[in-house]
Amino acid sequence: MGRGLGGLNVGEEQRDFEEIDLKELLHMLRIRWWMIVLSVVLAVGVSGVVSFRMLEPVYRAEATLFGGQESAGSIAGIDLGQFSLEQKLVVDYREIILSRLVAREVIEELDLDMSISGFQSRVAVNTVRESRLFRISFESANPALARDVANALSEAIIRKADDIMDVQNVQIIDRAELPVSPVRPNKRMNLAIAGVLGLMIGVFGVFLREYLDQTIKSAKDVERHLGLNVLGEIPEFSGEKRGVQNGRRTKKA
Numbered sequence: 624m625g626r627g628l629g630g631l632n633v634g635e636e637q638r639d640f641e642e643i644d645l646k647e648l649l650h651m652l653r654i655r656w657w658m659i660v661l662s663v664v665l666a667v668g669v670s671g672v673v674s675f676r677m678l679e680p681v682y683r684a685e686a687t688l689f690g691g692q693e694s695a696g697s698i699a700g701i702d703l704g705q706f707s708l709e710q711k712l713v714v715d716y717r718e719i720i721l722s723r724l725v726a727r728e729v730i731e732e733l734d735l736d737m738s739i740s741g742f743q744s745r746v747a748v749n750t751v752r753e754s755r756l757f758r759i760s761f762e763s764a765n766p767a768l769a770r771d772v773a774n775a776l777s778e779a780i781i782r783k784a785d786d787i788m789d790v791q792n793v794q795i796i797d798r799a800e801l802p803v804s805p806v807r808p809n810k811r812m813n814l815a816i817a818g819v820l821g822l823m824i825g826v827f828g829v830f831l832r833e834y835l836d837q838t839i840k841s842a843k844d845v846e847r848h849l850g851l852n853v854l855g856e857i858p859e860f861s862g863e864k865r866g867v868q869n870g871r872r873t874k875k876a
Contacts, residue, residue, distance in 0.1 A: 651833050652826065659825030666821025667814055674813045680805035683762045684769035686777045687797040690716055690784075691755035712790065713757050717748040719783050720759060720776055729775045735768075746776065756796070766802045773799035 690713040726742045750757045759776045763769040784790045
């Protein structure tokens with residue numbers, strides 16, 4: 624029974640210690656709130672300067688194409704085998720668009736000053752699931768260039784499908800138009816992420832400063848760091864000051 628009571632007391636002391644620690648942490652954050660605010664402001668400010676002043680906006684133009692055809696007699700009952708074959712052709716079209724052959728032709732056609740690998744890194748081909756539609760997109764800091772390249776790639780795949788695969792079933796559904804808004808950088812997202820990171824860094828800075836601060840400021844610090852029991856404290860107060868004048872002690876208000 625005594626052992627049980629002892630365990631209970633230890634548990635209560637541990638809970639009290641954890642509660643005191645939590646209060647101290649909250650007290651630290653309340654006292655040094657300016658460090659957190661300063662960290663958030665600096666992080667958001669740096670992110671804003673980088674996003675609005677330094678990062679170049681990137682535009683994306685996209686064209687939609689259809690890789691298939693239907694005869695008049697098969698519209699009502701679509702041949703599943705033919706549908707599956709044309710879906711596979713769309714995958715072939717994607718690889719042709721991303722090839723060095725097409726990249727070289729479009730670069731020469733538009734007289735672009737970029738390498739083939741640099742050109743390929745800006746091209747993306749996305750297929751629409753369970754359909755014969757696919758989209759060709761190109762990214763550039765110049766919105767007009769992004770549009771022209773996307774349309775040139777659309778024309779190129781129509782020619783290559785006929786020349787290489789002897790297939791004439793690629794049609795342009797939507798030609799690429801001049802993009803208005805950039806896709807990168809996402810300025811709002813960058814500012815939000817910077818704010819969260821600034822908050823985390825500020826809180827971490829407060830805890831780190833408190834951890835590195837080994838000065839003794841209270842009776843609890845004496846008991847915790849030195850292991851000594853504090854019998855009493857002399858409070859610091861502002862009151863009357865004593866002085867000596869003409870050999871006699873006087874009180875000064």
